[in-house]
Amino acid sequence: MTRNRLTLGLALALAIGLTACGGDDDSSGDSAGGPVELTFWHGYTEADGDVLEQLVDDFNASQDEVVISTEINPWDVIDDTLLPALSAGNGPDIVAMPAERLPVYADRGAFVELDDFYDDPDSNTAQLNPGAVEMVTVEGTRYGVPTGFVPLAMFYNKALFAAAGITEPPATWDDWVETARALTVDQNGDGTPEQYGAAIPDHATVANGVWPSLFYGGGGDIVEGGTDVVIDSPENRATLEFWYQAIAVDKISPTGVDGIAGDGLFSSGKAAMYLGGPWMASISEENGIDYGIAPVPAGPQAQAASAIGVSMAVTEQAGDDAVEAAEQFFSYFLDQENAVTWSLGSGWPPLRTDVAADAVAENPVVAALTEQAEFGRPLLPGVVNSVDVLTAVDELTQRAMAGEDIGTLLSEAQAEIESAVG
């Protein structure tokens, strides 16, 4: 009887499945003797991932007290996997995540304080870019070390520039708008250009950095010192009015574009200028775009660009010896030689201020970005509830570019953000 066999098979499968598969060995590295074993979750999956694995392997080989094993958790799913793992006490010892995500975990007590580590002169932290360190600092305490810090940069399409007879990328906002107007082409005169001078997303911008960069340029900011909300300022009002004129009236950029659509516009040659992260270089190459890299043009008050950051931290469930081991890895990772290796391999500028641009000259993109490192400003450092703040900024900029009253929008955004950080 086949059905009897089926029932029996099911029962057996269940029994075997539930018992045999269940006995997973518990591999936390707190046992006495032998090296300390650490797990390290990160989301570096491109060439940067290979370089990081190599650095970890080199570190493991360089001593016999600590062995680190890595597991890949891509950046956009790290929140989904980390919370359950931490809640059950079987999360990683070290975790890397987008820098603006660190404060909320730190605030909830997920990460170990690293102030003592920073005070240790052998930790290799003294030369770190201060902006990058700001992004791991919550209420004056440092909870992690940066693995990446890069200001947004302007990518421009050299072929489109040449076709319009333009030789230099713009250096100021006025230049930017003027250049963009010259590059905006509406051949059939239907009011919708076929080619835009720029793609300036009005929400969900790359690393949420486009509008903060513009606010800085106009002399404004969003939140100061983690809790002081300053978005409703005359400077920001002037900035929004300036860009409303350029985007919605002069149509140098389509409206209602987000960061992913912006990437698409630039990489398909339909927009001549774009603010992006270092990866725009490889995206452009893949799409056959002859690109140049320039700093974000200077605003009337400042030349500044919001930085994209990645940080790594030690979780609270790491034991004392695991914390010590993790710190040992951090100082190895941050030493001058490895900082250069990591910079070249990841395509991001060096995290140390004492690595000059010519040390990374073999990679022209890194060299170009390294020269711009001084313009980089941390995004919402120390702000625990960055989720709601960024949502409020997105709503503000998208509505402003759609033509709503900027004064009202700013005071609404001010209230929203105050309740988010208060």
Place this chain on the structure above:
Amino acid sequence: MSLTAPRRRYRPPAPLGGRRVAPGGRRGGRRGATALAFLAPALLILTVFVAWPMLSALRTSFTDASGFGEAEWVGFDNYVQVFTDPDLFDAVRNTLWYTVLFTPTAVIAALVLALVLNSPALPFRGFFRTALFVPFVVSLAVAAYAWTYLIDPQVGLLNHWLGGVGLQLGNVLEDPQLAMPAVALVAVWKNFGFYLVIFLAGLQDIPGSLYEAAKVDGAGPWRRFTNVTLPLLSNTLAFVLVFAMIAALQAFDQIYVMTGGGPYGNTQTIVMEIYESGFRKLELGFASALSYVLLIATLLLSVLQFVFFGRREKDTQ
């Protein structure tokens, strides 16, 4: 051609409330013991992996838990917050709007197509049935990516084609009025095929003699539909409606992919809020409280439907 046994019949579902007294009568404790034996494996799984976590979430909803570390008891604070946060009012409104857009559209589309597919005159029925079911095997997230590409304002094929005949679709996902219908449409596209199959099964079980009798009485196609099909299909319809509604009230996947809740929070649903507060803001206590409010609301709406269909059932019998 078919090797399946002729006795294998697919029956329309029974009334949602169940039929009243089962023939065979009660035989007290022995029946209970037999029932328990049948129920035990499922109940074990459901108790351990569903009921217990639900109780745990209920407990969490009275704390300020972040999911890890210490949590403090905060009484009804989270529930107070649920009912006083203006953003949540918007999320409730959006969720209801989505449910109203999705549920009738998906159910009616499935029903109409099932009626057409049930007509013996239609050629290629096997092909149509298979083709219309295939979207169901695609995940909602993948469906969301495909649709996003299709209606992309710059390079979307649908925009391009419609533009060719003078219809400007515009930037649908950034349009506060159109974004919600768009994300609802994606869910309709994915799910109607499954409802269609359930309806087909129900339709197949309506005896042809009833239609013949109605024809003899001079009933046209519409009368035959309202007097024969609809009453005999009402149990199936109720079943599909309730489950479509429960799914709609938990809308998340394609919205997360397509709009992230935007523009201006116009597609922000309750489950989007639950996800954001739990997994992004690490306010698991609040997320749990909100989940329980959703549970109660869903329960009430379901009971309303049960009552409605229960009454219809009496009317028609």
Place this chain on the structure above:
Amino acid sequence: MIARIRPSTVLGTMAMLAVTAAVLLPLAIIVLTAFKPVSEVNAFPPTLLPQDWTLDNLRRIVDELPFARLVLNSFLFAGGVTMFALVFDSLAAYALARIDFTGRRTLLIAIIATLMIPFQATLVPVYQLVSDLGWVNTFAGLIAPRAADAFGIFFLRQFFLALPRDLDNAARIDGASEFRIFRSIVLPNAVPALLTLAIFTFVNNWNDLLWPLIFTTEREMGTITSGLTLLTGPGGIVPYGVMMAGALVAILPLVIAFLLVQRRFIESIATTGIK
């Protein structure tokens, strides 16, 4: 058989062809974009067919992921859940539909109520439980929490209720046990319902992203759906062609599996009904 073709049939057929074409368009987009080179994905004007067919997108997936292993895992996970859920759900549904016991209605409502809480709310406690059992990164951890589910129980109960009672009453008089009635009378008559539920359960678990992503941390234990998250492009943005190629390889085994059973599935629904 040659019948006279009526104009309404022609119109109906053409309408159905139009609807079907519209329904299949997004699927065509997935399949065809998977074969488009990068330069064509964002090209304007867009075209349905690739101008220059490429296998690069598919190759990237096969090269970068332990593809065969992930597909196997998907089959084991989705198949395992489906197998257990069908057995446990049908047993429970039988009791709820055919055995009269006290508290039946309350139990039924309690079971349905479990569907009304979003899974995001119980994910953390379920994970804690699975972790305490030592089942993270195991098939037991992936399958056991889903080995029974409220939808399946309720779905089958509805169909069991509608089956005529003459046969099992006769069997009962002959002294057959409840289990025998369940196995020899109710189940054989419910094959289409069981197949429908099997497809529903299999598809949903195959396509589930978060569940395998959270319950497995080792790459080798992931499913094809969760494994695709490991594909990223520069800046974490997956090139569109690669994304669609990933979607294609993730749904292709499902479509094949469906086509294999669909004849039985749909015919058993469709043909038996005609009297």
